[in-house]
Amino acid sequence: MDKKYMPEPYKVKMVEPLRILQKEERVEAIKKAGYNTFLLNSRDVYIDLLTDSGTNAMSDRQWAGLMMGDEAYAGSDNWLHLKETVQSIMGFKHVVPTHQGRGAENLLSQVLVKPGTYIPGNMYFTTTRAHQEMNGGTFVDVIIDEAHISDKEDVLFKGNIDIKKYEDLINKVGAKNIPYICVGVTVNLAGGQPVSMKNLREVHELSQKHGIKVMFDCTRYVENAYFIKAREEEYKDKTIAEIVKEMFSYADGATMSGKKDGIVNIGGFLAMNDEDLYYKAAALVVVYEGMPSYGGMTGRDMEAFSIGLKEALDYNYIKHRIEQVEYLGNRLIEAGIPIVKPIGGHAVFLDAKKFLPHIPQSQYPAQVLAAEIYIESGVRTMERGNVSAGRNKEGKEYFPSLELVRLTIPRRVYSYAHLDYVAEAIINTYKRRDEIKGLKFSYEPPVLRFFTGKFEYI
Template structure:
């Protein structure tokens, strides 16, 4: 008998323990979001039914990760847990210096505190929020140079996270002395969770070599990016994901990592590089602000859980399930007539709020309006990726972001298909009543990363 081919891709795991959800009513949710200043970051987690605010640190650890916690050694200096962690990182990213941090933004802060500064320019395919904020905090300019296809929400180009090579070349010719490093974010979170091709990474590496610039990766979704390369880039279909990851790493001089994403951790990150002098300067800041170099703000048990997570995330069965389940949500919304960024990304589905709510101008935050409506309708918490997040400029002025998106980020190994079917119903309900939604204004905001704590109110 021939081997059967099944269309259904099941979760490559069984549920070992469960966490109860509190089922709320629309009236309770309206009251909760109003008391939170219409900011979903300020809504209490127990008031959320399906939490798609972020995939950062919100996933479920495996049986073997929980077992690894028990193996953690909490020695202040020289813990064996550090060396287990370091070796797991180097198995995929063979950099000489691996510096643990408590999460990714700490790695960014250390790196840009050393290499940033007034008058500097840091190019990236697209900076995410904390990356941009840490660059700008030093007085440097965070410049996005994503390829043109990324600006077309419905383009089917498979690698819309690619760098605009001509723009990068022009920048380095005109202002090369001001550029301390080039960064590439894989996958491109702010751009719709879109991957970067190996061909583009090789081309960026060639440009950096010609101009004598180091290339760093913001690599927190590296495994998902490698899977897309395997699936869609010619010549890589038969390769193992760890092999693709090692080729990606070999093109870079260093990396920042939020280990709360693909490394399957609830906390953690690292900064890695080959440059001895840069590593020394970064470790000096690490000791000042994070901790000793062999723990860097983490417990030994966290380091061991991350080491195990790095082994699990490159399994093909897991990645096939992860990417396909995200596509299931995105394709269902698209088929319902809801405008989403395509191709569907690896960790999230992005609704084009500006297209869905054309009557709300960008400076009235259509993404925020849609996100609040989804929460009120179904208790689904999402995240605005648009003018509320990126519209404020370093000089205090405000301009519309390139796009106003709402991100539905799916925590790893956490929700089932029935949860996603519920999310689809909530989105369809809101879409059917989209003409009733109103814009928002900000009535209180901090000077940086305002979307985390700003207070909003509806526009009358």
């Protein structure tokens, strides 16, 4: 492979030492964790690709911002800065701060989701669907069919809503029973796949026609904007900020985890234009998060978040981020490793069904593959398949079409040399794939089982 690439658009100012355990120590560590990479201790991990949520490296300006924390209980300067930043970038009128994205999901679901309602979306996300179901709603997947086919690489916007599926749902259950449509930009469980501007416009038009709110899960909205710039001809000369502003003009509100495209370690918000929705959410945030002027964040967190939101719009930053992910994905493709294509924005997703075709989905091939990658190399990845999908209300497993292992790249953390090590680890695991056995639960929690469930080899 031609390994030419642009160097990082930043220089190192501080380092954090890494260590790697011996293989026999890794075997013992993953066994103790119940073959669940979430339960590994960070000190036992060499390269951590579990998530890009809160694992980012902050800039010198963000660290300086921490020293400007106004830790007032109400109405701090940092809150005013964060609110003004969100309003300026996204154009929403109202902002409710939360400690992270799922805090915003909780508020939105409690306010809008009622028993018997339906919430369409472009593929589920684990915590989002859990909040919707806990409030009596039913999630309905209206993503295009191609999103469920891992090697369908000629579809550049696999995160798109299927307008016909959405319209059919409206006709079937009635618009009054659909409080909002949840549009992820990008779509995590589809492989970090983007949504086109054209599709966002169409979803908005159909929703307006039927009086249905459009709510974005905008956790990785800058990545989505980059793909629009790169793949939609009419936007190639637009700035990331201009694309972002148009994207949000097609939404009534959004939930965000600042731990991704806010380039911080904690924080989030729920934003909206509807004043009535704002007042209801602001009343609830006091119960679950904190005052409507901090929502579980410290003043210093809000300052770093404000700065990170602005830094994320820099084209050189986001171009380097996407190209790092593409670099790892292309190395694996050249080695014949089955991954989701086209390569997404925040991670490379291994197709565990094709990687381990001898292991049935009932024996959790993605879960065991993540464990085996750790044993091979000390690299921590995560399962995104049957274990993450969980069970329906009748207790039956969902068996999603995509059974994936996610190699998630934190922002501004690892070098291309680290990614080369990861690629070799995956390739070496692939060479011994026929030796790998399936898993069964030794402990299965009742909800969000992928976080704390434990397994043993069959």
